[in-house]
Amino acid sequence: MExxxxxxxxxxxxxKIGLIILVLFCAITIGNSFTILTRVPMYQSTTKIVLVxxxxxxxSEVTLNRNLVGTYSEIIKSRTVLSNVINNLGIDESVSELSxxxxxxxxxxxxxxxxxxANDNSEDAKLIAxxxxxxxxxxxxxxxxxxxxxxxDKAQESDTPFNINYVKDNLIYVAVGLILGLGIAFVMYYxxxxxxxxxxxxxxxxxxxxxxxxxxxxxxxxxxxVNPKSIFSEAIKSIRTNLAFSSIDKDIKVILNTSPEAxxxxxxxxxxxxxxxxxxxxxxxxxxxxxRRGRQHEVFEVMNPASGGYSNLIxxxxxxxxxxxxxxRTNVKGVDMIPTGPTPPNPVELLSSDNNxxxxxxxxxxxxxxxxxxxxxxxxxxxxxxxxxxxxxxxxVSAKKTKFENLEKTxxxxxxxxxEIAGVILNKAETTNNEQYGYYxxxxxxxxxxxxxxxxxxx
Numbered sequence: 001m002e003x004x005x006x007x008x009x010x011x012x013x014x015x016k017i018g019l020i021i022l023v024l025f026c027a028i029t030i031g032n033s034f035t036i037l038t039r040v041p042m043y044q045s046t047t048k049i050v051l052v053x054x055x056x057x058x059x060s061e062v063t064l065n066r067n068l069v070g071t072y073s074e075i076i077k078s079r080t081v082l083s084n085v086i087n088n089l090g091i092d093e094s095v096s097e098l099s100x101x102x103x104x105x106x107x108x109x110x111x112x113x114x115x116x117x118a119n120d121n122s123e124d125a126k127l128i129a130x131x132x133x134x135x136x137x138x139x140x141x142x143x144x145x146x147x148x149x150x151x152x153d154k155a156q157e158s159d160t161p162f163n164i165n166y167v168k169d170n171l172i173y174v175a176v177g178l179i180l181g182l183g184i185a186f187v188m189y190y191x192x193x194x195x196x197x198x199x200x201x202x203x204x205x206x207x208x209x210x211x212x213x214x215x216x217x218x219x220x221x222x223x224x225x226v227n228p229k230s231i232f233s234e235a236i237k238s239i240r241t242n243l244a245f246s247s248i249d250k251d252i253k254v255i256l257n258t259s260p261e262a263x264x265x266x267x268x269x270x271x272x273x274x275x276x277x278x279x280x281x282x283x284x285x286x287x288x289x290x291x292r293r294g295r296q297h298e299v300f301e302v303m304n305p306a307s308g309g310y311s312n313l314i315x316x317x318x319x320x321x322x323x324x325x326x327x328x329r330t331n332v333k334g335v336d337m338i339p340t341g342p343t344p345p346n347p348v349e350l351l352s353s354d355n356n357x358x359x360x361x362x363x364x365x366x367x368x369x370x371x372x373x374x375x376x377x378x379x380x381x382x383x384x385x386x387x388x389x390x391x392x393x394x395x396x397v398s399a400k401k402t403k404f405e406n407l408e409k410t411x412x413x414x415x416x417x418x419x420e421i422a423g424v425i426l427n428k429a430e431t432t433n434n435e436q437y438g439y440y441x442x443x444x445x446x447x448x449x450x451x452x453x454x455x456x457x458x459x
Contacts, residue, residue: 013182013189021181026177044162045155050112082102103115117129201426205404213235221268222271224276236276250391255369257269260378264397269425270371283334284368285369287337291343314356348382378406378410378413384419399426399428
């Protein structure tokens with residue numbers, strides 16, 4: 001059984017608070033509906049009678065009366081007494097039905113007998129209790145020729161049913177709802193294999209996490225360009241810095257960015273990362289290598305020409321081709337881009353071609369940073385063929401969406417083509433620790449960089 005992280009579990013419960021509240025609401029609603037539909041409100045009324053003695057100081061009479069308590073209790077529920085009660089009050093019930101709703105008890109070590117009557121009508125319960133006591137006293141006079149029974153408390157009409165306690169019931173329904181809600185959330189957590197935190201990626205897969213990017217609620221794609229001081233923008237800048245520190249022995253010019261599956265946010269991260277590099281006075285080119293479903297032209301609001309784009313540039317690259325004719329200028333200073341162009345029938349062959357190799361070598365001399373926004377890894381080999389041209393490979397995963405097994409499969413895909421993953425980027429991460437996250441990684445990579453430099457000096 002996998003060890004459960006309590007802090008992570010509490011965070012997961014917090015994210016599922018809507019589900020827990022829904023289950024709680026359903027439990028209360030269903031419980032109260034069950035109570036209303038299945039329970040008939042019953043009311044109780046109680047009459048108290050006592051066996052009295054002519055001489056209160058006569059202990060033998062007191063003892064006799066106490067011995068008669070058990071006998072009298074049986075007489076109260078006798079067919080003779082109950083038949084007379086039914087006849088006197090005109091009740092539409094049989095003796096056996098009435099008997100079930102009458103309880104006779106005695107107070108220990110006393111001559112007090114308590115007659116309790118339950119009925120779905122509070123007034124009827126009162127009338128039956130008083131009438132039962134009256135009929136019983138008359139029967140005692142007939143049977144024993146005694147007048148030793150007296151009523152000490154007449155029945156009172158009850159305002160509330162005794163068999164329904166809405167406060168108690170609702171407390172039970174709330175408890176059941178909470179247990180069910182938390183139980184369902186726990187089961188979902190236990191069987192949920194999605195990535196939730198960056199620590200999981202490092203601990204379980206041994207991959208470096210370059211940064212955790214918080215979920216961005218705004219509809220703007222280029223957040224770092226519009227709001228460069230936001231937490232999101234700081235996280236992107238942190239990734240840029242961490243990537244530089246993680247590869248101090250290698251000049252990174254071509255950065256490949258991909259993800260295990262679609263909708264992990266790789267294009268979103270690629271675009272903002274391009275702007276982050278441009279903000280350091282780098283000449284940046286972002287190439288939309290997703291020749292099937294590329295969207296960088298929408299992000300940067302440029303045309304995706306049918307006669308231009310990346311697919312046409314690769315196909316036609318050679319002498320006499322002016323690269324600038326295929327490059328689109330964006331509204332972001334320092335950032336150019338090449339949109340996909342028309343979808344070719346053979347994207348993999350085109351991307352792995354010698355034309356593309358020569359093209360990228362040429363572009364490396366024209367730009368400081370080239371970002372290849374590639375299709376997802378699983379199900380497609382486009383990104384894998386481009387690893388032969390890249391200097392650093394990044395994988396974007398989405399918190400609480402991307403499954404560990406899919407990231408593992410992605411890692412194996414890179415291993416099969418003998419390519420390394422420079423780092424993983426956790427997108428849509430929880431915002432609680434993001435403010436400190438970038439600084440932690442900056443310090444982490446700087447410390448490692450300093451250690452590497454010291455080792456080199458010793459050699």
